[in-house]
Amino acid sequence: MSANPQAIRAKFWTPGVLVMAFFMAAGAVTVLARFIGGIGYVSNLSTARPWGIWIGIDVASGVALAAGGFTTAFLAHILGRHYYEPVIRPALLTAMLGYTFVVLGLIVDIGRSWAIWKPLVYWNPHSVLFEVAMCVMFYLNVLYIEFLPILVEQFKGRVKMPGPLAALDGVAENLLGLADRILPRIMWFFIIAGVVLSCMHQSSLGSLMLIAPTKLHPLWYTPILPLLFLVSAVTVGYPMVVFETTLATASLKLDPEMKILSPLTRITIFLLGTYLALKIGDMVIRGTYVYLLDGTAQTNAFLVEMICGIIIPWIMLLSPAVRRSRRRLFIACALIVGGVLLNRINVFVVGYRPPVSENYYFPSISEMLITIGFISGLMFLYRFIATYLPVLNRPGQEVSA
Amino acid sequence: MELNRRVFLKCIGAAGAGVAGAATDSTAVHAWESRAPADPLGCLVDLNRCIGCRKCEQACQTVNKLPQPEQPFDDLTVLDKKRRPDERAYTVVNRYYPGRRDERDQLVPTFVKVQCMHCQDPACASACIVGALTKKENGAVYYDISKCIGCRYCMVACPFEIPAYEYHNPVTPRVMKCTFCYERVENEGKLPGCVGICPVEAMTFGRRSNLLKIAKKRIESDPGSYVNHVYGEHEAGGTSWLYISGVPFDRVGFIQVPHRPLTELAETIQSSLFSYLWSPIVLFGMLGGIMRAFGGKSDRDINHKGEES
Structure with missing residues (x-):
């Protein structure tokens, strides 16, 4: 066993956590305002611009950046590369929290939050969104199931609930024991299902905009948009693991895990290169390079996405020195993560041009507060769970292959 | 094991x-395959006839029990600004001066009524996550509030930017768009509110195939007064509302829309990837x-x- 995950049990209320708590509180107040005054009270959304950053960042980017979960599960559990196991649990935790916050973001964004269950009853198989919603729902549950063994490991034989709840200790122990016996036998099914569900909805998120050919800017509107979404999600998986593991290990003063992170990004050279080739090939075949120098906001956003988000980090990763350096590898991976984030924002927000109204949209402060509040909440929970559950590798632990 | x-x-x-x-x-x-009804009801709008009286807007407000507008319907200064249908009005009339002049060299206005086009293969209905929007046999694109979750994907999908949203209702907001007076037409056998009230018969209600014949006949019999284009015959794969005009459509606020149904690409990809x-x-x-x-x-x-x- 190469991994030795342990609860960190470091001091929890650090200044950074307090800042997160502050943004969470600000976000919570804004969410309250949204449910009292309506979406229109807090956002700049309109008839012409029905989707803003809540969809572009909280939902679409949230799903893309949670791709570390299924890509690492594929690597370690399906390909059997146990060497990478130390990063599995952090990636799983990121994915689980990411999808949880995708759903929370949706609850804020949809007008009738209390009706969020209705797609379970009223099906529209023609709707891309219906398929995405079903996959996200099932996958969220798969992630929770994949996370259960961590709870079992922490609490089995040690359940001690406070006060009157102590009466339930026996019941909880029995449940944990049951989970411990059953989960190992069925986990293979959920691991494969998780990868399948991810491939389905990661690509279908791109299909969402295919119904709006007159609205999405031609630099992004392409019939291969679902393929681009899938490839970029698979590509960003490992860089996201590097990004998030480096942040966590640096902030919690743990082993940076470079022995694992460096080889993990070798495959990224190939994946990112494929993504780059697809993007450029698509641009050449459809002739959309004619827009490249027209100086509009859309074109500039596209150029930043391509150059800073794909080309620069790709060239960086080609160098073994970069892959060995913790700082430079982090920068390269952060650029890739930023590039995919920007791509989703471009597809859903920047590149969206209403044909009649030419309505200008910029997110309101309240929209941003809710988004920032959710991101802070995600980071807060990550730290909380890593502090009290065995997720991250123990500090100073020798990592053996 | x-x-x-x-x-x-x-x-x-x-x-x-x-x-x-x-x-x-x-x-x-x-x-x-298209799922459009074979011969739905429709409405032909003749822009050469419309006088911009806004009676249709008023009838729509009454029939659909929409809120009173800030300015009364007989106040024609409203026409000084271009408007869009919104959550308080299913239809609006806009005034354009596309450059035609009368014998006294005065600019001649063209009035354009805007509402849901009731597409034959509606993108909104294909997009709707719960199937709250459906194309009815009689041509109406019908909205069933009891299914809606408020995701607003219909608004993203609509090429004509029609569906509006009650953004200021915190708990039970609705998508708001022309209903083609579905219940009135289907159950009571009446005309849609706007069509019934029009004093100059700018709107003709009937089977879409008949309306296309009428439209082409009008264009043929007076080619000097009409451009040779029925807007809505092919736009977005065909719509139940059709327009004929004396001035080019792009000069009076009509946008170019693909002639294939917008649902085709996404539905083809979805069904070829995920059928069974x-x-x-x-x-x-x-x-x-x-x-x-x-x-x-x-x-x-x-x-x-x-x-x-």
């Missing part, structure tokens, strides 16, 4: 059978095979330290 292995093998076998089944079924993945869930089943089988070949027993026991070491 042996049981576990057997279950695993059985499932992989089932997945393999699924693969084989899907391969033979691949012929069942049909080319995209063949691709997820194949993928599941393949991953199961890989897992079995490379993973070994311990792989199924991941996340579980006890049994692995």
Whole structure:
């Protein structure tokens, strides 16, 4: 066993956590305002611009950046590369929290939050969104199931609930024991299902905009948009693991895990290169390079996405020195993560041009507060769970292959 | 553990059978087909006839019990600004000066009534996650509030930017758009509110095929007064509302829309990838095979330290 995950049990209320708590509180107040005054009270959304950053960042980017979960599960559990196991649990935790916050973001964004269950009853198989919603729902549950063994490991034989709840200790122990016996036998099914569900909805998120050919800017509107979404999600998986593991290990003063992170990004050279080739090939075949120098906001956003988000980090990763350096590898991976984030924002927000109204949209402060509040909440929970559950590798632990 | 292995093998076998089944079924993945009603009701708007009296707006407000507008309907200064249908008004009339002049050299206005076009293959209905929007046999694109969750994908999908949203209702907001007076037409046999009130018969209500004949006849019999284009005959794959005009449509606020139904590409991709869930089943089988070949027993026991070491 190469991994030795342990609860960190470091001091929890650090200044950074307090800042997160502050943004969470600000976000919570804004969410309250949204449910009292309506979406229109807090956002700049309109008839012409029905989707803003809540969809572009909280939902679409949230799903893309949670791709570390299924890509690492594929690597370690399906390909059997146990060497990478130390990063599995952090990636799983990121994915689980990411999808949880995708759903929370949706609850804020949809007008009738209390009706969020209705797609379970009223099906529209023609709707891309219906398929995405079903996959996200099932996958969220798969992630929770994949996370259960961590709870079992922490609490089995040690359940001690406070006060009157102590009466339930026996019941909880029995449940944990049951989970411990059953989960190992069925986990293979959920691991494969998780990868399948991810491939389905990661690509279908791109299909969402295919119904709006007159609205999405031609630099992004392409019939291969679902393929681009899938490839970029698979590509960003490992860089996201590097990004998030480096942040966590640096902030919690743990082993940076470079022995694992460096080889993990070798495959990224190939994946990112494929993504780059697809993007450029698509641009050449459809002739959309004619827009490249027209100086509009859309074109500039596209150029930043391509150059800073794909080309620069790709060239960086080609160098073994970069892959060995913790700082430079982090920068390269952060650029890739930023590039995919920007791509989703471009597809859903920047590149969206209403044909009649030419309505200008910029997110309101309240929209941003809710988004920032959710991101802070995600980071807060990550730290909380890593502090009290065995997720991250123990500090100073020798990592053996 | 042996049981576990057997279950695993059985499932992989089932997945393999699924693969084989899907391969033979691949012929069942049909080319995209329109689900448009054969001959729905529609409405032909003759922009040469409209005088911009806004009676249709008023009738719409009354029939659909919409809120009173800030300025009364007989206040024609409203026309000084271009408006769009919104959550308080299903239809609006706009005034354009496309450059035509009368004998006294005065600019001649053209009035354009805007509302939901009631597409034959509506993008909003294809997009709707719960099927709250549907194309009815009589032509109306009908909205069923009891299913709606408020995701607003219909608004993203609509090429004409029609559906509006009650953004200021915190709990029970609705998508607001022209209903083609569905219940009034279907159950009471009446005309839509706007059509019934029009004092100059700028709107003709009837079967879409008949309306197309009427439209073409009017254009043919007076080619000097009309441009040779029925807006809505082919736009977005055809719409139930049709327009004919004396001035080019792009000068009076009409946008260019693809002539193929907007639903075609997304629905084709979705159905070829996911009909009978063949691709997820194949993928599941393949991953199961890989897992079995490379993973070994311990792989199924991941996340579980006890049994692995």
